[in-house]
Amino acid sequence: MQRRSFLIYGVAGIGAIATTLGIGWWRVDGPGADAPVGKRPLPLTEMSFRLTDHEGKSVGPQTLLGRASLVFFGFTYCPEVCPTTLSDISIWFDGLGEDAADLNVVLITVDPERDTVEALAEYVGYFHPAIRGWTGTTSQVDQATSDFRVRYEKRPMEGGGYTMNHTSGVFLFDADGRHVSIIDYHEPREFALPKIRRAMGAQ
Numbered sequence: 491m492q493r494r495s496f497l498i499y500g501v502a503g504i505g506a507i508a509t510t511l512g513i514g515w516w517r518v519d520g521p522g523a524d525a526p527v528g529k530r531p532l533p534l535t536e537m538s539f540r541l542t543d544h545e546g547k548s549v550g551p552q553t554l555l556g557r558a559s560l561v562f563f564g565f566t567y568c569p570e571v572c573p574t575t576l577s578d579i580s581i582w583f584d585g586l587g588e589d590a591a592d593l594n595v596v597l598i599t600v601d602p603e604r605d606t607v608e609a610l611a612e613y614v615g616y617f618h619p620a621i622r623g624w625t626g627t628t629s630q631v632d633q634a635t636s637d638f639r640v641r642y643e644k645r646p647m648e649g650g651g652y653t654m655n656h657t658s659g660v661f662l663f664d665a666d667g668r669h670v671s672i673i674d675y676h677e678p679r680e681f682a683l684p685k686i687r688r689a690m691g692a693q
Contacts, residue, residue: 529639534559534667537637541598541630544611544623551637554663558690559594560673561661563640565601565654566613571675572597573616575660578682580618585683590620592690598624600642600656602631662689 531537537551554561560579564572576597583590597614599605602625605613610623625631635642642656660673662685670689673682 530669531638531640531661533669534663537634539626539630539634539637541624541626541634542607544607544614544625546607549622549624551667554594554596555665555667557592557594557665558670558686559596559661559663560686561596561598561638561663562659563598563600563635563638563642563656564658565599565656566605566609567601567653569653571658575658575675576614576617576621578676578679579621579660581679582682582686583618583620585679586686589687589690593620593686594622595620596622596624598631598634598638600631600635600640601644601654602626602628662686664689664691 534551534554540548540550543549562572562575562579564575566572579595583593583595586593595618597610599610605623605625607625610625614621614623624634626634634640638661640657642654644652645655646652658675662670662673664670671685673685
């Protein structure tokens, strides 16, 4: 009797584990999975988005070819991550010295509703002068985030208004548009600079 009960509970336990694993597969790797997160972005040469920079010029992935690039997604109303990252990028520029002239740096907004060309122009003006701001329509931004494998989400705040949750890493590409690495949020300067130099082809 005890053995039979043990077998019944054992089979039930195995069934529960199999069900859990099956649900996990469905949500992570199967048909029920979300859009890829944490996967490498496409090469710039395979991207198709079009946006507008903070000077009103039409830009896209081809704009970044020919020089190594740092690309970061954020928004002007961001309370901490975005200004901190852009401040870090400004410090990285100083650490690169004259080599900084051979680097593209772009902030692509995930909040096109508020981040107009004029708003981005004012915002990037608070940081290193080489930093560019890119915006567009919601569908254009969606295409860019899809190409870069970036996730963002509009979240309402208590008392009204909203904020944006988004991927916070800085993407590094070489001059040919190949993805080289990612600099994580708050990554120390002594780790970030070698990554940038590697993307630039400098040792």
